[in-house]
Amino acid sequence: MSTSNTFPGALAPMPDAMSAMLIWPSPEPVAPPRFVEGFELFEALARDAGTDPVVLAADLGALWDFVAAHPELLDAPETAEAAARFLGNAIAVAHPAARWRFTSEPEVGTSTISVPVAGLLRGIIEHPEQREPFREMLASWPQADRDAEEFDALRREEVDIDFVVAPVPFTRPVLAVPEFVDESGKVIHYGSRWAGGSPPEDAYSRVTHPERFAPVMSVVDALVDHLETWYDVDVDRRSDESGARVWHLRPTTGAQITLTGTAESVVIRSGALTREYAPSCTCDACDETAESVADQLEETLLAIAAGGLREVFPVGQRRWLHTELRTPDGGGRSGGGEPDPSFPAEELDDAEDLLARLPDGWWPAWTLRTPRS
Template identity: 75%
Template sequence: MTTSNVFPGELAPMPDATSFAMIMSPSDGPVPRARFVEGFELFEAFARDAGADPAALAADLAALWDFVAAHPDLLASPEVADAAARFLGNAIARAHPAATWRMTSEPEVGTSTMSVTVVGLLRTIVERPDQREPFLEMIASWPQVDRDAQELSALAQEDADVELVVAPVPFARPALAIPEFVDDDGRVIDYGSRWAGGSPPEDAYSRVSHPERFAPVVSVVDALVEHLETWYDVDVERRDGEAEARVVHLRPTTGAAITLTATASSVGIEAGALFRDMMPSCTCDACDETAETVADQLEETVLAIAAGGLRELFPVGDRRLLHARILTADGGGRSSSGEPGPSLPRDLLDDATTLLERLPGGWWPAWSLRSAQH
C-alpha cells in the first residue's frame, strides 16, 4: 500500500478508461474507486523549491489556486504539469470526500453529479485566474448538489399511487405529411437515422438544417385539442401569438391547465404551476429529431397531464429545485428536475409553492370527463 504525508489515504494508479467502463457496468464485478492517485512528487518538489508547503496547499484549495496562478512556469514541463494536475485532483478529492478519480477522454475527479477535468482546470487557473471565486463557490456548493441529487433520485423512483382517467376512445394521430429534404449535394436527408447508430460529426451539434421539418406536428396539436375538447370538460381558447405562433389555452374544470404554443419548428408546453417543456428540446442535426418523434412526446405529455399524470414538487432541497414527473397510462413516463426558469418572477414561484402544497404528493388531479359527448 502506497501512502502519502500530504493526502489522508491510500494512493492508487491513475484509473484508465477500461476501469471507468467497468464501474458503469458493474456486472463485470466491483472496481475500486481511486480517491487519491500517485505520481504528484514532481509538483511537491516544485512547490518546496518555490518556498511553499505541499501539505498546506493540499488542505487549502484557495491557496493551491493562488500558488498555481503565481507559477505559470510549472506548465513548461509536461512532467511537472502532469504531477500538478494529479496533485490538484487529489486536493479536490480531499475537499469533497465523496469525489473519486475516473478516466474518460481525460482524467476527472467527481461524483455522480459533478466532475472536474483536472488538466483543463490547471490551464484555467493559469490562463483565467479571475475564475477563482466561481470555482471555490462550486466546490463549496458541491455537497449540497449531491444531497439534492439523492433526494431527486428518490423522488423519481417513488411508486406512483394515482389513478389515471383516460378518454373512452384512444387518441388517433392524423397522418403526417412529411416532405423530403435534401442536403447541399442534393441527397435526400434520412432524418431519424442519419448517423446509423454511430456518433454524429462534431459540427452537427452547431448546425440546424430544415427546422421546418417539424411543421407537420401542428396538425397533431389541432387533433389533440379536438380530442381533449371532445372527451374532457375543458374550456379551449385559441389565439395568434408572436412570430406566427398558434397558441391554445386549455382550462379544465379540474386538474392542470395546459397552454400549447405551436410554430413551424417547435411546440412549447406550459402546464400546472411551473411545468415547462419544448418539443423538440433541440433542433440541431446531431440530435436528429423528426416530426414523428416530436409527435410521440407531445401526445405522451399532453394526454398524461389530462389523465392526472403530472406531478410537480417545489421547492425541493436547499437550492429550491423543481421536480416534475409525467406518468402515462401504460405505467411509463419520465422525470425531470432542475431550477425553474430564471425569468419566472418571485411572486409566481411563491404562488406555485402555495398551490402545490395543496396537491396530494404534488399530483395534479385528472381532468373531468364530459358527462355526455357532443
C-alpha cells in the same frame, strides 16, 4: 495500493476510459478512487520552491495561488500531468465525497459537480482572477449534493395513480413529411443520420431544415380535438401577434395546458411551473424528426390529462423544481432544475402555495365529459 504522507488515504492508478465500460460477465465492481498516484513530480517542484506540499494538499486557496504563480507547470506534459493529479487529489481532500473518473479526460467530483483537472490547471494559470468563484463553487458543493439526494429520493418514490383515460384511444393523423436534401442534393434521412455513431462536432451548432417539424401542427390539432371530445375541458384557439398558434386548455379538474406552436417547435406550458419544448433541441446532432416530436407531444398531453403530472417546488436550498410525468402504460420521465427564469418571484411564491395543496405534488386527472344523450 500505495499510500502517501500528503493525502489521507490510499493511492490508486488513474481510472481510464476502459474502466467505465460494461464487461459481461462483470467482475466485482471496483469503487472509484478518492486519490490517484502520479503527482510526485509536482511535490518535488513544490519543495524546490520552498513550499510544503502537505500544506498545499490541505489548503486549496494556497494551492491555487502556488499554481497561478508557476505557469511553467504547463511547459512539459509530465509536469502538467503531475500538477493536475495533485489538484484533483486536493479537491477530494476539500470535498470527501469526490471521486476520480474518466470521461473524455480525467475528472474528480460527484454526480452534481465534476472538475476536469487538466482544464482546471490551465484555468488557474490563465485566469487566476477566478479564484473567488472557484471558492464559492466549492462552498456550495455539499448543498448541491444534498439537493441531488432529495431529487433522487423523489424519483425513486413509488406511487399508485388513478389514471383517467379516454374510452377511445387517440389516433394520430398520418404525417405528411416532405423530403429534405443537403447542400449536395442528397436526401437527408433524419432520425438515422449518424447510424448509431457519434455526430460530428459541428453538428451541435448547426440547424438545417427546422421546417421539417411543421407537419406536427396537425398532430396538435388532433390531440386537442381528442382531449376536448372526451374530457370536460374548455379550449381556446387563437393566434398571437407573431402568428404562432396558441391552444389554451382549461379543464374543470387537473392541470391546465397552453400550447404555442410554430412551423419549428411547440412550447408546452402546464400546471404551475412546467415548461417543455418539442423538439427539446433542433440541432443536427440531436437529429429529431416530426415523428419523434409527435411521440413526445402525444405522451405528454395524454399523460397530463390522465393524471400523470407531478410538480414539487421548492426542492433543496437552491429552490429547484422537480417535475415528473407518468403514463398509464407504465412509462414516464422526470427532470429537475431551476424553474424557467421568466417566472417572476411573486409567481414562484404562488406556485409554491398551490403545489403545497396537491398530494405530494400530483395533479388530479381531468374529469371525463358526460356522454351526450
